Amino acid sequence: MTTNSAGFPAAPEVLRYTAFATDPAGGNPAGVVPDAAGLDDAAMLAIAAELGYSETAFLTPGVGGTGAPGSSERSYSVRYFSPKAEVPFCGHATVASAVALAERDGAGPGDYVFATRAGTVPVTVAEADGVLRATLTSVAPRIEEAAPDDVTEALGALGWAPGELDAALPPRIAFAGARHLVLAAATRARLADLSYDFTRLEALMRRLDLTTLQLVWRSGEFDFHVRDPFPVGGVVEDPATGAAAAAFGAYARDLALVPADAVLTLHQGEDMGRPGVLTVTLRDGDARVRVSGAAVRIPPGA
CATH class of the missing domain: 3.10.310.10 (Diaminopimelate Epimerase; Chain A, domain 1)
Known part of the structure; x- marks a missing residue:
């Protein structure tokens, strides 16, 4: 868990993105916590409730990859919380998270692997005309x-x-x-x-x-x-x-x-x-x- 200079747990970074739109006033807003290591269920639910979006994604770098820029496999475990409860999978928060990771620290477009409660979800981020788009591949329907x-x-x-x-x-x-x-x-x-x-x-x-x-x-x-x-x-x-x-x-x-x-x-x-x-x-x-x-x-x- 990250701590501040006084040795107390630091507040997690919370990013806000909207998915399925190029205008922040459109699409579906989602919270993205890029490093949720150390957060328990109650903390994640509290963050989701405070944001008030339909879902917030909580990411932790996974065993399959470091999640670092330049990593050949950027792998994360992901959990999704609405203001009231955890949900097994959320598409718009997945798209938002992948684009947020691509922009964060200059990671750039590429392939990600999200381990969710519903199963493994590959996500690819690509850029076209200056806009980042994410494509998720669902579990078997x-x-x-x-x-x-x-x-x-x-x-x-x-x-x-x-x-x-x-x-x-x-x-x-x-x-x-x-x-x-x-x-x-x-x-x-x-x-x-x-x-x-x-x-x-x-x-x-x-x-x-x-x-x-x-x-x-x-x-x-x-x-x-x-x-x-x-x-x-x-x-x-x-x-x-x-x-x-x-x-x-x-x-x-x-x-x-x-x-x-x-x-x-x-x-x-x-x-x-x-x-x-x-x-x-x-x-x-x-x-x-x-x-x-x-x-x-x-x-x-x-």
Whole structure:
């Protein structure tokens, strides 16, 4: 544990980044603690709660690498905390963390390995037109049927009528590091009007071990608008959700909504005034899903 000049534990460095946007006012803010060695669960939860972002990532250099600039394998163990609880995996905080590491101490673009509770997640940072983008590769995904009674309860909590769903995109529970219930709205107006029973939806999500609901409206062959209620994390809505994007990519492929080899564009945060763009890449013959996006540091005081 790092100590200060008086020999007391030093406060950990906490960075603030927004992911899936190039404007600090867009995308999804995340906290990044680049060296969480010595922090216990209570300390990490307290930091996440104080920041108030949907997630904060806590990184510790891992056994597989030093995490130092120039290291051929920059490996970290990573834990993710919302203001209320730990979550197994968080995509936007992963993207934010990788870009933060690339910028910190001049480490630069390159490959990282994140060991998460959900499994090993490789991340590559690359620069294009002066912007750093990170691409994470999910753990192996899986898709499950959603029980009709659970779908009915979710719709009741959302205030949606069954007829407002898009029958071409049936409800499923999708996993690519965390579990998400996918519900597709038949119209953009239905997706835009989000006002739900926080307590009722939280209870359902805890029972089903869901991280978010992935609410979707299909705007084109490979284009989707999405929203993610996140009451189990103490947040009404997540502005840009990389874990849900990975799960949705697996869902879309599993239901043959898109080809096995495809690039999807997900638009999220517009209805919150924090627009972001998530790129989801599917590769034929590889079950894993890749999610890409830019990330930028949030200026002090912003």
